[in-house]
Every structure is written in C-alpha cells, then in structure tokens.
Amino acid sequence: MSDAVTCKNLGKTFPGGVEAVSSVSLDVAHGEIYGFLGPNGAGKTTLISMLTTLLRPTRGSAEVEGIDVVRYPERVRRRIGLVFQRSTSDDALTGRENLEVLAGLHGLSPREARPRIREVLERLDLGEAADRRVSTYSGGMRRRLEIGAGIVHEPSLLFLDEPTLGLDPQGRAGFWEYVRDLRSRRGMTIFLTTHYLDEADQLSDRVSIIDHGRVLRTGSPVALKESLGRDVVLVRPSDPARDLRSLLAGLPGVSSVDPRAGDGEYRVKVARSESFVPAVVRACDAAGVELAGVATRKPSLDEVFLTVTGREYREESEANAPVPAGTTGTRGR
Ligand SMILES: Nc1ncnc2c1ncn2[C@@H]1O[C@H](COP(=O)(O)OP(=O)(O)OP(=O)(O)O)[C@@H](O)[C@H]1O
Numbered sequence: 001m002s003d004a005v006t007c008k009n010l011g012k013t014f015p016g017g018v019e020a021v022s023s024v025s026l027d028v029a030h031g032e033i034y035g036f037l038g039p040n041g042a043g044k045t046t047l048i049s050m051l052t053t054l055l056r057p058t059r060g061s062a063e064v065e066g067i068d069v070v071r072y073p074e075r076v077r078r079r080i081g082l083v084f085q086r087s088t089s090d091d092a093l094t095g096r097e098n099l100e101v102l103a104g105l106h107g108l109s110p111r112e113a114r115p116r117i118r119e120v121l122e123r124l125d126l127g128e129a130a131d132r133r134v135s136t137y138s139g140g141m142r143r144r145l146e147i148g149a150g151i152v153h154e155p156s157l158l159f160l161d162e163p164t165l166g167l168d169p170q171g172r173a174g175f176w177e178y179v180r181d182l183r184s185r186r187g188m189t190i191f192l193t194t195h196y197l198d199e200a201d202q203l204s205d206r207v208s209i210i211d212h213g214r215v216l217r218t219g220s221p222v223a224l225k226e227s228l229g230r231d232v233v234l235v236r237p238s239d240p241a242r243d244l245r246s247l248l249a250g251l252p253g254v255s256s257v258d259p260r261a262g263d264g265e266y267r268v269k270v271a272r273s274e275s276f277v278p279a280v281v282r283a284c285d286a287a288g289v290e291l292a293g294v295a296t297r298k299p300s301l302d303e304v305f306l307t308v309t310g311r312e313y314r315e316e317s318e319a320n321a322p323v324p325a326g327t328t329g330t331r332g333r
C-alpha cells in the first residue's frame with residue numbers, strides 16, 4: 001500500500017520570485033502523526049496548501065493516498081480533512097449548523113450526520129454552546145469548531161495548519177488528546193504544521209524541521225534530540241563569585257562551559273548528564289566548593305533547531321509573530 005503522503009522535490013516559487021518552499025521530499029505513513037515544524041514564514045502553509053490542492057506546485061510532485069494532487073485534485077479533496085490557519089465558519093449560524101452544512105457538502109445524509117456531529121461537538125467541549133451563534137463564541141471555541149469542521153466527514157487523512165494557534169494551555173492539551181484519540185481509534189493519519197516546539201515534540205511520531213522553505217532535519221523527536229549527543233547541566237555554586245570555569249572544563253565528557261550572565265550559574269554541555277552529575281559533586285567537594293544546586297536538562301527541539309540553523313528558535317519566531325490584541329509590545333521571556 002502506498003504511503004498516506006509522498007512528495008518529491010516539491011516546491012513553490014510565487015510570482016515575483018519568493019521561493020516559499022524550495023524542494024521538499026517526505027513520506028508520511030498511514031496512521032502516523034507527522035509534524036511540520038518551523039518559524040513564521042518558513043513555508044508551512046504553502047506546503048500544506050500544495051498537498052491539499054489549494055495551491056499549484058511550481059516544481060516536483062506530490063501524492064495523497066496514492067493520488068496525484070495536481071492531476072486529480074477533486075479525488076484528493078474527497079479523502080482529506082483540512083483545518084486552516086484562518087477561520088472559515090459562518091458567524092450567523094450556530095456551531096451545530098455550521099457542521100451540518102459541511103456534512104451536507106461532503107454528501108452525508110442528515111441521519112448519518114446527526115450523531116457524528118453530536119459526538120464531535122461533545123469531544124471538542126462545544127456541547128453546551130452547540131446551539132448558539134458562532135458570533136458569540138470565544139477565540140478558543142472558534143478554533144475548536146474549525147477542528148470539528150475538518151473531521152466531521154471522518155477523513156482518513158487530516159491536515160491541520162497551526163491548529164492550536166490562539167488556544168490557551170488547557171485548550172491545547174485537550175486538542176492534543178483528541179488528535180491522539182483520532183489516530184488510535186480511527187487510524188487517522190494526521191499531518192500538522194506548528195511553530196510550537198513543544199507541540200511538535202509531544203504530539204508527533206516524526207517531525208520535519210523547516211526553515212526558509214527547506215527541510216533541515218527529519219526524524220522522531222527523541223531521535224533528533226539524541227542526535228545532538230549531549231545534555232545540558234546547570235551548576236550553581238553557593239558563592240556566585242566563585243569561578244568554576246576551569247574546574248568544570250576539566251571534568252570528563254564536558255564539551256563546553258558557559259558562565260551565564262550575572263547569576264553565577266554555569267551551563268555545561270556534557271555527553272551524559274547521568275555520569276557528569278556525581279562527578280561534579282565529587283570534584284566540588286574535593287575543591288571545597290559548596291553547591292547551591294545542580295539541574296540537568298535533556299536537550300529540547302529548541303536546541304536541535306539552534307544546532308541546525310545556528311540561531312535561537314524563539315527569537316526568530318517571536319520577533320515576527322503578531323502581538324495578540326490587548327497586550328503591550330513587551331513579551332515575557
Ligand atoms: N501568495 C503569496 N505571494 C507571495 N509570497 C507569498 C505568498 N504566500 C506566502 N508567501 C511567502 O512565502 C513564504 C512562506 O510563507 P508561508 O505562509 O508558507 O509560511 P508559514 O511557515 O506558514 O508561516 P506562518 O508561521 O507565519 O504561518 C513567506 O516568505 C511568505 O511571505
């Protein structure tokens with residue numbers, strides 16, 4: 001059986017010369033949750049638009065469920081669900097009515113559609129609001145209704161473009177649980193884009209990290225993090241004035257020591273934190289250095305991104321991110 005999604009050297013250059021997606025080759029297996037992770041402007045929406053037949057590629061080819069997206073767009077559309085970054089619901093209708101209209105468009109009879117819509121609304125925590133107009137919904141409720149609209153016809157393959165943008169932590173956690181459930185109970189394949197590193201990490205079986213239209217790394221989040229081959233250990237002496245640079249740099253398995261600005265803490269990159277921690281405790285004891293704390297941090301996808309691009313993920317993505325309405329220009333962190 002063919003893969004759920006295959007693309008070969010797929011690319012899009014917009015008129016005017018912007019190369020939004022340069023040349024992407026990837027395979028998504030049936031039943032896989034695949035995360036396409038990258039900062040703002042990386043090319044995520046452009047890629048998902050080509051895979052869902054909304055945009056014509058300028059290079060390469062793509063198949064969805066074995067069907068060529070350029071030659072048979074109608075057939076592809078029948079197989080897939082799509083939740084787009086921008087809202088598509090009709091404000092003047094209720095949540096339930098929106099889903100009824102969509103189910104009708106997908107050819108479901110009212111008798112088939114009714115129980116399914118009820119279940120979708122319940123699962124997305126919209127049961128109580130189902131018969132209210134969408135114009136009265138909060139941002140998070142609208143997002144959840146969008147997700148319902150993408151799955152009401154029970155597609156075998158669901159594309160989600162930044163599905164949790166604008167959801168609060170509780171809404172995001174609930175959504176992740178729902179996606180995992182769709183995969184395990186329905187065997188649905190899920191292809192999602194996100195610029196949240198933690199979301200890609202928690203949810204995806206595999207991720208592709210993209211930047212400037214190129215795939216930089218593909219693999220399971222665990223494999224990508226392990227490929228860095230190092231952990232980070234934060235060492236804090238009780239006396240912040242105590243210089244530990246040469247003591248730390250002399251310990252086995254240390255690849256770098258970074259005295260963090262001002263607070264007396266050292267950020268040490270080591271091969272394995274499990275063997276480094278007892279070693280640092282012993283060495284400090286022997287040198288008469290009292291420690292206030294030692295904390296280990298396994299690498300995050302953040303560090304994978306930093307390693308492959310040479311720059312911090314957060315800076316880049318947050319610098320370009322729109323500031324939500326009602327907040328001032330300063331951001332925490
Ligand atoms: N219709 C268009 N015409 C010209 N350039 C475009 C068009 N759509 C997107 N681009 C450009 O292509 C690049 C990739 O855009 P895309 O929307 O795919 O990024 P993204 O990863 O989805 O970003 P975000 O996280 O902000 O949604 C950007 O430089 C963008 O300005």
Ligand SMILES: [Mg+2]
Nearest residue numbers: 044045046085
């Ligand atoms: Mg986008």
